[in-house]
Amino acid sequence: MAFERIKLRRVSGSLGAEVRGADLRGLDDRTFDEVHRALLEHEVLFFPESGLDDDAQMALAHRFGKPSVFPLLRVMGATGPTFQVIEDGPDSPNAADDWHTDVTWTAEPPKVALLRAGVVPAAGGDTMWGSMTAAYEALSPAMQDFLSSLEVVHDNESFIRAAGPKMGDTEEAKMILEQLRAEYPPVTHPLVRTHPETGRRAILYGGDFMRRVVGMSEPESDAILAFVSDHIDQSRFQCRWSWTPGDLAIWDERSTVHQAVNDHFPQRRSVHRCVVDGDRPFFDPERRAEPRAGG
Template sequence: MTTFFSTAEISPTPTDPLAVMGPLVARRTNEAFDGAPYERLTVSPSTPTIGAEISGIRLTGDLPDETMAELRRALLEWKVLFFRDQNIDRSEHRAFAQRWGALERHPFFKYTQPGQTDADVATLAKDAMASGVENTWHNDVTWHELPSFAAVLRAVEVPAVGGDTLWADMAAAYDLLPENIRARIDPLVAEHDWINSFGRFMPAETVDMLRPQFPAVEHPVVRVIPETGRRVLFANSGFTQRIVGISEAESNELLTMLFRHVQRPEFQVRLRWQPNTVAMWDNRTCQHYAASDYFPARRIMDRISIVGERPVGISS
């Protein structure tokens, strides 16, 4: 069994409770997690807690139920799954994603992505005319009442070098907070909004048109995953605006500390894309960051996201 260390045991400095040195090791799963071997696919871990390469299957909509069950267990265990050499088309991509639930249509891409519509398969094309701006740590669409459950991203065209994506494990991030900080944030609720992110790339009249449809929403700062009971940190620098019910100064202090904590490399995995690579991640349990280091090279990705549920907190 993996040894579990709390940051509270590693002597943080008096001025910064998260400035610790030494082992930062978290459990990958709850102790009660079903650790049975995988029989229908091969799982190759990328880091101790987050990210695994899956081989031995082709991603289509007709995968056997038994294989899908193992994929669901692997997603809960590793948070993000990588599949290489998946020479599939858009219809196969869609069919595979539909096995996980209803597909989501992003309401803002047609306003912020050149040539984009509100189709369920979104083509995100970046080049000298449209640079990548997703280089901030975030969970997708937390400004929605029902943030995405998961996303399936397929590499169509990638730069010769650069354009990697990183994911951060929010279960490990929560577990490795000092106990007093966990107790402090466990009951809190935060406001999430899109105005300072997507809104920056829209004309004012478009923002005014969309605002009534998509008001700011509130979610628990610590989210509980129904299938596992795992607690995860659910605040991100992309969309979380403030913590409700405390002073602005305390909210800023807490969020700044949590956002910095998420950036610890011990919680992260990094994927170097190749054509026909597919990544699928649990949007509830990890944040992601698309490195924007390849401009003006071309990078084209097809993205599908799956509808999620209302986040549940510890006291819900």
């Protein structure tokens, strides 16, 4: 189906498209449907100089579903959807410079993320995305079948380790993080997930949140996770966006990984992020979908 309201320019061969022609502050239903369809096809969309503020970004998140309460902020008392303003600078080096999918240590990780650039460094500070659909499809049928049979335990150990110092390592911070650990215990996800909307298969890669492959010895599990980690880290699966203040990226958390390139330290960079609740990842051996038409 063609796009009538929006114009797309693909930014790589695997995933990503820049979108023109959508006024994000007041999307009519038909235009939103096209944006949604483009997201499922291209996995990450870029809206240069979107003109959004935090409220408008949150309103847009609502169009995709229920904006999430970030677990740490929920434990700290937040009841409504939350924004995270992530700031890098001399005192807070970027900590998201490894491939990951957001918050896979929860039973129902987010389905969509919306990230808007605030302060942008003079050079550097790009974000990269990888198509886990393309990474899955590039595997041999034998490896596809094998990896599809596996489940992986994800946990929040690495998140908690990084959060402690950022929260000042106080007694109160320790208690909050203990509560987070108690309320969000390790969770098992399939290593290959079926996309609930498109039916396509994608590797579910949680980066440092992945602890071990269920039913395997440690050396076996380490070898499999090391293979997956190497496999997804290929330039042919990737795209990259160089930010201008106000640019908005929307990505499908169910089929992509991302990382913030850490080449701007100690320059400042800030991004405004909100995510939308997802559902429990699953693998359906019966369901197969047509490959994507475009990257």
